Amino acid sequence: MEEQMGGSEDRWKGSLENITEMASNLDSLQKLLLKKAVFVEEDTFSRASLVSEQARTIKVLEQRVQTLERELDAAITAAAHARSEKRQAESSQKAAESRAHEVTKELENTTKVFKLHMEELRGMQEQISKRDNEIKLLEAIIQTLGGKERLRKTGVNE
Structure with missing residues (x-):
C-alpha cells in the first residue's frame, strides 16, 4: 500500500513540476509579447492562447x-x-x-458466606430452643418437687 502511495506521490510531484515549468514558460512568452509587441500569425497566437488557457486550468487543478x-x-x-x-x-x-x-464473584462469595451463617444461626436457634425446653421441663420438675416438699413440711408441722 505504501509503495502504491509512494509511486502515486512521485507521479503527482512530477506532474506538478511539469505544470510549474509550463506556467513559467507561458509567463516568459507573455512578457516577451508585451515588451516587443510582436505580431504573430494566427496559428501561433491560437496555440499561445490555448497554452495560456491550459496554464490557467492547470493552476486551478493544482x-x-x-x-x-x-x-x-x-x-x-x-x-x-x-x-x-x-x-x-x-x-x-x-x-x-x-x-x-469481580463484583459478581464477590457477591456470590458473600451469598455463600451468608448462607453458611444462616445455617449456623438456625442450628444455634435450635439448640437454644432445645435448652429452653429442657429448662422449662426442669423448672416444672422443680416446682412439682418443691410443691410436694411444701406439702410434706406443712403436713409435718400440722
Missing part, C-alpha cells in the same frame, strides 16, 4: 490537488484518531467487564 491532499491528510488523521478512540473504548469496556465479573 489548487484542487492541494485542497484534496489537505482533505486526505485530515481524513487520515481523523481515521487514526478514531482508531485510537476505538482501542481506548475497547480497553475501557474490557476493564468494566472485568470489574463486573
Whole structure:
C-alpha cells in the first residue's frame, strides 16, 4: 500500500513540476509579447492562447490537488484518531467487564458466606430452643418437687 502511495506521490510531484515549468514558460512568452509587441500569425497566437488557457486550468487543478491532499491528510488523521478512540473504548469496556465479573464473584462469595451463617444461626436457634425446653421441663420438675416438699413440711408441722 505504501509503495502504491509512494509511486502515486512521485507521479503527482512530477506532474506538478511539469505544470510549474509550463506556467513559467507561458509567463516568459507573455512578457516577451508585451515588451516587443510582436505580431504573430494566427496559428501561433491560437496555440499561445490555448497554452495560456491550459496554464490557467492547470493552476486551478493544482489548487484542487492541494485542497484534496489537505482533505486526505485530515481524513487520515481523523481515521487514526478514531482508531485510537476505538482501542481506548475497547480497553475501557474490557476493564468494566472485568470489574463486573469481580463484583459478581464477590457477591456470590458473600451469598455463600451468608448462607453458611444462616445455617449456623438456625442450628444455634435450635439448640437454644432445645435448652429452653429442657429448662422449662426442669423448672416444672422443680416446682412439682418443691410443691410436694411444701406439702410434706406443712403436713409435718400440722
